Each structure stands twice: as C-alpha cells, then as structure tokens.
Amino acid sequence: MTEDSEHTRRTVLRTGAALGVDGLGAIGTAAANPGRGDERGNGRSFGAVYANDVLWRTNVVKVLDGPPEPSDLIYFLHDGSGAIVDNAAASGEQRSPFVSESAPDDRDWNGGKWIHYSAEVTDVDAFNDDASLTNDADVLDADYIEVTLGRPGFGPPNYFICPLNGRV
Numbered sequence: 001m002t003e004d005s006e007h008t009r010r011t012v013l014r015t016g017a018a019l020g021v022d023g024l025g026a027i028g029t030a031a032a033n034p035g036r037g038d039e040r041g042n043g044r045s046f047g048a049v050y051a052n053d054v055l056w057r058t059n060v061v062k063v064l065d066g067p068p069e070p071s072d073l074i075y076f077l078h079d080g081s082g083a084i085v086d087n088a089a090a091s092g093e094q095r096s097p098f099v100s101e102s103a104p105d106d107r108d109w110n111g112g113k114w115i116h117y118s119a120e121v122t123d124v125d126a127f128n129d130d131a132s133l134t135n136d137a138d139v140l141d142a143d144y145i146e147v148t149l150g151r152p153g154f155g156p157p158n159y160f161i162c163p164l165n166g167r168v
Contacts, residue, residue: 051103
C-alpha cells in the first residue's frame with residue numbers, strides 16, 4: 001500500500017469508528033465507554049462486555065439498519081431508566097451492563113455482530129445477591145430479569161457491530 005492510501009485507510013477507519021460511537025449519542029458513551037475512557041491515548045473510547053465469565057474490551061464500530069446474519073446476542077442489563085451499573089443501589093461488582101452469549105474462540109462466535117436484548121432488572125436486591133452476572137445463563141436464569149428482544153428505549157441500538165478485542 002502506498003503512504004497516501006494507508007493514510008486514507010486509517011482516516012476512514014478512525015472516522016468510521018468515531019461516527020459509530022457518535023451515532024449512538026449518550027448510549028454510545030455507555031456502550032463504548034462505561035467509565036473507562038481512552039486507555040491507550042489513541043482517541044478511541046473502549047467499553048467492556050462480559051462473555052463466558054470474562055470481561056472483554058470492545059468499541060462500537062457500526063450501527064446496522066437490520067439484523068446481521070450471522071449474529072451474536074447481547075443482553076443489556078438495566079433498571080428501566082438506565083444501565084444497571086449507573087444505579088447507585090446496584091452492586092459495584094457488576095463492571096459492565098453488557099453480557100454476551102458467546103466470545104472469541106467459541107464455535108458460535110460471529111465477530112460481535114450484535115442483536116440487542118433488553119434485560120431489565122426488576123429486583124435490585126436480588127441482583128446484588130448474584131452480582132456480578134458474567135454469562136448469558138446468569139441473565140437468562142435470573143427470575144428477577146425480564147428479557148425482551150430490542151432496546152428498552154435507551155441503550156445500544158437494536159443491531160450493531162462491536163468486536164470483542166482483548167480481555168480487560
């Protein structure tokens with residue numbers, strides 16, 4: 001690649017990532033950066049997602065208009081008004097409101113092409129007893145969490161690309 005095309009490619013990638021995060025507005029901040037920020041000094045915001053009991057780094061790169069095929073499922077833990085990690089009464093053990101069904105190296109991993117599921121915590125005390133929830137079974141088995149397809153009116157978009165790119 002020539003220097004000009006490399007510069008252009010980097011510019012497009014940087015701009016695309018910024019637009020993907022900016023396109024999410026306040027939700028992008030929660031999805032792409034749940035309070036950690038630019039750890040490497042490169043101007044990109046990173047967030048975290050639990051998958052298979054491991055906390056992974058991630059960043060939103062693109063919002064999609066429809067469901068990706070193939071796809072991965074992501075659960076957004078919230079209290080009906082915001083991310084569960086922003087609820088002062090919720091356990092600080094929960095370091096991310098996002099929980100994935102799969103992770104890199106899983107046979108069913110599709111690279112972070114997400115379909116969003118709302119996971120509303122209806123009993124914060126019960127949540128605190130179990131926190132932290134770090135895999136999809138934790139979310140799906142909890143009788144105090146109501147899971148529905150799509151965003152709850154806030155949170156990440158219904159469909160987006162957000163790869164898991166290293167352990168936190």
